[in-house]
Amino acid sequence: MSGIDWRIYEAGHCTHPECATRRGAPLASIRYPALAFLLQHPQQGSILFDTGYSEHFLAATRHLPERLYRAVTPVHLRSDEPLQRQLARDGFAADTISRVVISHLHGDHIGGVRDFPGAALICSRAAWDDMHTRGRLGSLRRGLLPDLLPEDFLDRVSWIEDAPRCELPRSMADFGAGHDLLGDGSLLAVSLPGHAEGQYGLLFTAASGATTFLVADAAWSSQAIRDGVPPPGLVTRLLGDTKTYRDTLQRLHTLAHAAPAIRLLPSHCNEWRTA
Ligand SMILES: [Zn+2]
Numbered sequence: 001m002s003g004i005d006w007r008i009y010e011a012g013h014c015t016h017p018e019c020a021t022r023r024g025a026p027l028a029s030i031r032y033p034a035l036a037f038l039l040q041h042p043q044q045g046s047i048l049f050d051t052g053y054s055e056h057f058l059a060a061t062r063h064l065p066e067r068l069y070r071a072v073t074p075v076h077l078r079s080d081e082p083l084q085r086q087l088a089r090d091g092f093a094a095d096t097i098s099r100v101v102i103s104h105l106h107g108d109h110i111g112g113v114r115d116f117p118g119a120a121l122i123c124s125r126a127a128w129d130d131m132h133t134r135g136r137l138g139s140l141r142r143g144l145l146p147d148l149l150p151e152d153f154l155d156r157v158s159w160i161e162d163a164p165r166c167e168l169p170r171s172m173a174d175f176g177a178g179h180d181l182l183g184d185g186s187l188l189a190v191s192l193p194g195h196a197e198g199q200y201g202l203l204f205t206a207a208s209g210a211t212t213f214l215v216a217d218a219a220w221s222s223q224a225i226r227d228g229v230p231p232p233g234l235v236t237r238l239l240g241d242t243k244t245y246r247d248t249l250q251r252l253h254t255l256a257h258a259a260p261a262i263r264l265l266p267s268h269c270n271e272w273r274t275a
Helices: 055-060 067-072 083-089 125-133 136-141 170-175 222-227 233-239 242-258
Strands: 005-017 029-041 045-049 097-101 120-123 157-159 178-180 188-191 200-205 211-216 263-266
Touching: 005 083, 029 200, 120 125, 125 157, 170 188, 170 242, 222 242, 222 263, 233 242, 242 263
Parallel strands: 045 097, 097 120, 120 157, 211 263
Antiparallel strands: 005 029, 029 045, 178 188, 188 200, 200 211
16 A cells, blocks of 8 residues: 655644753753644545644643643643644544544643544553553653543543554564554554553654654654663653663664664654754
Protein backbone atom coordinates (compact mmCIF):
# COMPACT_ATOMS: atom_id res chain seq x y z
CA MET A 1 0.00 0.00 0.00
CA SER A 2 1.04 3.59 -0.39
CA GLY A 3 2.34 5.57 2.56
CA ILE A 4 0.46 7.70 5.01
CA ASP A 5 -0.11 11.41 4.56
CA TRP A 6 0.29 13.13 7.89
CA ARG A 7 0.47 16.52 9.46
CA ILE A 8 1.35 18.03 12.79
CA TYR A 9 -0.75 20.28 14.99
CA GLU A 10 0.31 22.26 18.03
CA ALA A 11 -2.57 22.11 20.50
CA GLY A 12 -1.30 24.52 23.12
CA HIS A 13 2.02 24.54 24.91
CA CYS A 14 3.53 24.61 28.36
CA THR A 15 6.66 26.19 29.74
CA HIS A 16 9.42 24.57 31.77
CA PRO A 17 12.96 25.43 32.73
CA GLU A 18 14.97 23.78 29.97
CA CYS A 19 17.22 22.14 32.56
CA ALA A 20 14.21 20.17 33.83
CA THR A 21 14.00 18.39 30.47
CA ARG A 22 17.67 18.01 29.56
CA ARG A 23 20.43 17.61 32.12
CA GLY A 24 22.89 20.50 31.97
CA ALA A 25 20.65 22.72 29.80
CA PRO A 26 20.03 26.38 30.76
CA LEU A 27 17.77 27.27 33.67
CA ALA A 28 15.61 29.64 31.60
CA SER A 29 12.07 28.52 30.82
CA ILE A 30 11.24 27.68 27.23
CA ARG A 31 8.02 26.66 25.53
CA TYR A 32 7.19 23.04 24.85
CA PRO A 33 4.47 22.52 22.24
CA ALA A 34 1.84 19.85 22.85
CA LEU A 35 1.85 18.17 19.46
CA ALA A 36 -0.90 16.04 18.01
CA PHE A 37 -0.70 14.20 14.72
CA LEU A 38 -3.25 13.56 11.98
CA LEU A 39 -2.53 10.50 9.86
CA GLN A 40 -4.54 9.86 6.72
CA HIS A 41 -4.59 6.20 5.94
CA PRO A 42 -5.51 5.39 2.33
CA GLN A 43 -8.18 2.87 3.39
CA GLN A 44 -8.83 3.50 7.10
CA GLY A 45 -9.42 7.23 7.02
CA SER A 46 -8.23 9.89 9.42
CA ILE A 47 -6.45 8.73 12.56
CA LEU A 48 -5.09 10.87 15.39
CA PHE A 49 -2.06 10.20 17.50
CA ASP A 50 -2.70 12.09 20.75
CA THR A 51 -4.80 15.21 21.14
CA GLY A 52 -2.80 17.85 23.07
CA TYR A 53 -4.29 20.34 25.51
CA SER A 54 -7.91 21.40 25.33
CA GLU A 55 -10.58 23.33 27.16
CA HIS A 56 -11.40 20.05 28.93
CA PHE A 57 -7.88 20.12 30.31
CA LEU A 58 -8.32 23.69 31.53
CA ALA A 59 -11.63 22.76 33.19
CA ALA A 60 -10.18 19.62 34.78
CA THR A 61 -7.34 21.62 36.34
CA ARG A 62 -9.36 24.64 37.46
CA HIS A 63 -9.65 23.62 41.11
CA LEU A 64 -7.41 22.08 43.74
CA PRO A 65 -5.90 19.61 43.92
CA GLU A 66 -5.79 19.34 40.10
CA ARG A 67 -4.87 23.03 39.92
CA LEU A 68 -1.41 21.96 41.13
CA TYR A 69 -0.80 20.41 37.70
CA ARG A 70 -0.93 23.86 36.11
CA ALA A 71 1.03 25.42 38.95
CA VAL A 72 3.91 23.04 38.20
CA THR A 73 3.37 23.13 34.44
CA PRO A 74 2.04 26.49 33.20
CA VAL A 75 -0.21 25.76 30.23
CA HIS A 76 -1.06 28.15 27.41
CA LEU A 77 -3.96 27.47 25.07
CA ARG A 78 -5.48 30.07 22.77
CA SER A 79 -9.14 29.67 21.93
CA ASP A 80 -8.27 28.73 18.34
CA GLU A 81 -5.76 26.06 19.36
CA PRO A 82 -7.81 23.07 20.58
CA LEU A 83 -7.16 20.28 18.11
CA GLN A 84 -10.72 19.77 16.92
CA ARG A 85 -10.98 23.45 15.96
CA GLN A 86 -7.76 23.37 14.00
CA LEU A 87 -8.84 20.17 12.25
CA ALA A 88 -12.24 21.66 11.38
CA ARG A 89 -10.55 24.67 9.82
CA ASP A 90 -8.54 22.29 7.68
CA GLY A 91 -11.67 20.43 6.56
CA PHE A 92 -11.50 17.51 9.00
CA ALA A 93 -14.71 17.59 11.02
CA ALA A 94 -14.52 15.71 14.33
CA ASP A 95 -16.91 13.02 13.09
CA THR A 96 -14.57 12.15 10.23
CA ILE A 97 -11.87 10.97 12.65
CA SER A 98 -12.05 7.17 12.71
CA ARG A 99 -9.56 6.45 15.50
CA VAL A 100 -7.54 8.13 18.22
CA VAL A 101 -4.34 6.36 19.21
CA ILE A 102 -3.24 7.40 22.70
CA SER A 103 0.51 7.31 23.39
CA HIS A 104 0.04 7.48 27.16
CA LEU A 105 -2.45 8.91 29.59
CA HIS A 106 -0.83 12.20 30.63
CA GLY A 107 -3.17 15.17 30.49
CA ASP A 108 -1.32 16.88 27.64
CA HIS A 109 -1.93 13.86 25.39
CA ILE A 110 -5.54 12.98 26.17
CA GLY A 111 -6.82 16.55 26.66
CA GLY A 112 -8.88 16.50 23.47
CA VAL A 113 -10.11 12.89 23.41
CA ARG A 114 -13.63 13.97 24.45
CA ASP A 115 -13.86 16.13 21.33
CA PHE A 116 -13.95 13.04 19.08
CA PRO A 117 -16.95 11.11 20.45
CA GLY A 118 -17.36 8.98 17.35
CA ALA A 119 -13.78 7.74 17.15
CA ALA A 120 -12.57 4.32 18.20
CA LEU A 121 -9.83 4.59 20.81
CA ILE A 122 -6.56 2.66 20.90
CA CYS A 123 -4.66 2.68 24.18
CA SER A 124 -2.38 0.57 26.35
CA ARG A 125 -4.17 -1.66 28.83
CA ALA A 126 -1.14 -1.41 31.14
CA ALA A 127 -1.55 2.36 31.16
CA TRP A 128 -5.26 2.10 31.93
CA ASP A 129 -4.75 -0.51 34.65
CA ASP A 130 -2.04 1.61 36.24
CA MET A 131 -4.21 4.69 36.32
CA HIS A 132 -6.97 2.77 38.06
CA THR A 133 -4.75 1.47 40.82
CA ARG A 134 -4.09 5.09 41.86
CA GLY A 135 -6.43 7.37 43.73
CA ARG A 136 -7.16 10.94 42.72
CA LEU A 137 -3.98 12.33 44.29
CA GLY A 138 -1.84 9.41 43.20
CA SER A 139 -3.00 9.92 39.62
CA LEU A 140 -2.41 13.65 39.79
CA ARG A 141 1.09 13.20 41.15
CA ARG A 142 1.86 11.17 38.03
CA GLY A 143 0.35 13.70 35.60
CA LEU A 144 -2.81 11.65 35.11
CA LEU A 145 -6.24 13.28 34.88
CA PRO A 146 -8.76 10.43 34.55
CA ASP A 147 -11.67 12.85 34.03
CA LEU A 148 -10.31 13.71 30.59
CA LEU A 149 -11.33 10.31 29.30
CA PRO A 150 -14.95 9.97 28.16
CA GLU A 151 -17.42 7.91 30.20
CA ASP A 152 -17.76 5.40 27.35
CA PHE A 153 -14.00 4.89 27.11
CA LEU A 154 -14.17 1.16 27.83
CA ASP A 155 -16.86 0.65 25.17
CA ARG A 156 -14.73 2.31 22.52
CA VAL A 157 -11.21 1.20 23.36
CA SER A 158 -9.13 -1.58 21.92
CA TRP A 159 -5.91 -2.40 23.71
CA ILE A 160 -2.58 -2.02 22.01
CA GLU A 161 -1.32 -5.15 23.76
CA ASP A 162 -4.06 -7.19 22.05
CA ALA A 163 -3.03 -6.12 18.54
CA PRO A 164 -1.00 -8.77 16.68
CA ARG A 165 2.70 -8.67 17.36
CA CYS A 166 4.91 -7.94 14.38
CA GLU A 167 8.56 -7.52 13.53
CA LEU A 168 10.08 -4.08 13.44
CA PRO A 169 12.69 -2.99 10.89
CA ARG A 170 16.07 -4.61 11.51
CA SER A 171 17.56 -1.30 12.72
CA MET A 172 14.98 -1.32 15.52
CA ALA A 173 15.70 -4.79 16.87
CA ASP A 174 16.49 -3.23 20.27
CA PHE A 175 12.85 -2.22 20.62
CA GLY A 176 11.53 -5.79 20.54
CA ALA A 177 8.34 -6.51 18.62
CA GLY A 178 5.73 -3.98 17.55
CA HIS A 179 1.95 -4.23 17.56
CA ASP A 180 0.22 -4.03 14.19
CA LEU A 181 -2.65 -1.70 15.05
CA LEU A 182 -4.64 -1.92 11.81
CA GLY A 183 -3.72 -5.44 10.74
CA ASP A 184 -2.11 -4.29 7.50
CA GLY A 185 1.37 -3.46 8.77
CA SER A 186 0.90 0.25 8.13
CA LEU A 187 0.79 1.50 11.72
CA LEU A 188 2.95 -0.12 14.36
CA ALA A 189 2.85 0.66 18.07
CA VAL A 190 6.29 0.43 19.69
CA SER A 191 6.75 0.20 23.44
CA LEU A 192 8.73 3.13 24.90
CA PRO A 193 8.77 2.49 28.64
CA GLY A 194 10.06 4.71 31.44
CA HIS A 195 8.30 8.05 31.05
CA ALA A 196 4.85 6.80 31.93
CA GLU A 197 3.23 3.41 32.35
CA GLY A 198 2.29 1.82 29.03
CA GLN A 199 3.77 4.49 26.76
CA TYR A 200 3.84 3.62 23.06
CA GLY A 201 5.25 5.36 20.02
CA LEU A 202 3.93 5.04 16.47
CA LEU A 203 5.95 3.84 13.48
CA PHE A 204 4.78 4.22 9.89
CA THR A 205 5.92 4.90 6.35
CA ALA A 206 4.91 8.38 5.28
CA ALA A 207 3.62 9.14 1.79
CA SER A 208 7.00 10.77 1.17
CA GLY A 209 8.56 7.34 1.68
CA ALA A 210 10.23 8.34 4.94
CA THR A 211 10.03 5.93 7.84
CA THR A 212 8.59 8.03 10.64
CA PHE A 213 8.66 7.26 14.35
CA LEU A 214 6.55 9.40 16.66
CA VAL A 215 8.22 8.79 20.01
CA ALA A 216 5.79 10.64 22.31
CA ASP A 217 7.55 11.64 25.55
CA ALA A 218 10.42 9.18 25.40
CA ALA A 219 12.43 12.38 24.91
CA TRP A 220 11.53 16.03 25.37
CA SER A 221 13.39 17.13 22.28
CA SER A 222 15.18 15.85 19.22
CA GLN A 223 18.35 17.32 20.65
CA ALA A 224 18.00 15.14 23.74
CA ILE A 225 17.86 12.11 21.41
CA ARG A 226 20.82 13.24 19.29
CA ASP A 227 22.93 13.92 22.37
CA GLY A 228 21.55 11.05 24.45
CA VAL A 229 21.04 13.42 27.38
CA PRO A 230 18.13 12.63 29.72
CA PRO A 231 16.29 14.95 32.11
CA PRO A 232 17.53 15.04 35.70
CA GLY A 233 16.66 11.90 37.67
CA LEU A 234 14.42 13.95 39.93
CA VAL A 235 12.08 14.63 37.00
CA THR A 236 11.94 11.16 35.50
CA ARG A 237 11.51 9.59 38.94
CA LEU A 238 8.51 11.79 39.61
CA LEU A 239 6.59 10.52 36.57
CA GLY A 240 8.00 7.09 35.84
CA ASP A 241 11.17 5.07 36.24
CA THR A 242 14.53 6.74 35.70
CA LYS A 243 16.56 3.66 34.76
CA THR A 244 13.96 2.49 32.24
CA TYR A 245 13.58 6.01 30.83
CA ARG A 246 17.32 6.27 30.27
CA ASP A 247 17.47 2.85 28.67
CA THR A 248 14.71 3.82 26.22
CA LEU A 249 16.40 7.16 25.45
CA GLN A 250 19.69 5.38 24.87
CA ARG A 251 18.03 3.05 22.35
CA LEU A 252 16.58 6.07 20.52
CA HIS A 253 20.00 7.76 20.59
CA THR A 254 21.59 4.66 19.08
CA LEU A 255 18.84 4.41 16.46
CA ALA A 256 19.17 8.08 15.49
CA HIS A 257 22.81 7.56 14.67
CA ALA A 258 22.55 4.05 13.18
CA ALA A 259 19.53 4.81 10.97
CA PRO A 260 19.49 8.57 10.33
CA ALA A 261 16.91 8.14 7.57
CA ILE A 262 14.26 7.33 10.18
CA ARG A 263 12.56 10.52 11.29
CA LEU A 264 12.19 10.55 15.09
CA LEU A 265 9.75 13.07 16.43
CA PRO A 266 9.06 13.68 20.14
CA SER A 267 5.71 15.20 21.12
CA HIS A 268 7.12 18.36 22.70
CA CYS A 269 9.97 19.29 20.39
CA ASN A 270 10.15 22.79 18.90
CA GLU A 271 12.05 21.54 15.87
CA TRP A 272 8.85 20.32 14.19
CA ARG A 273 8.34 23.73 12.59
CA THR A 274 11.67 23.66 10.83
CA ALA A 275 12.30 19.95 10.21
ZN1 LIG B 1 3.63 15.04 27.28
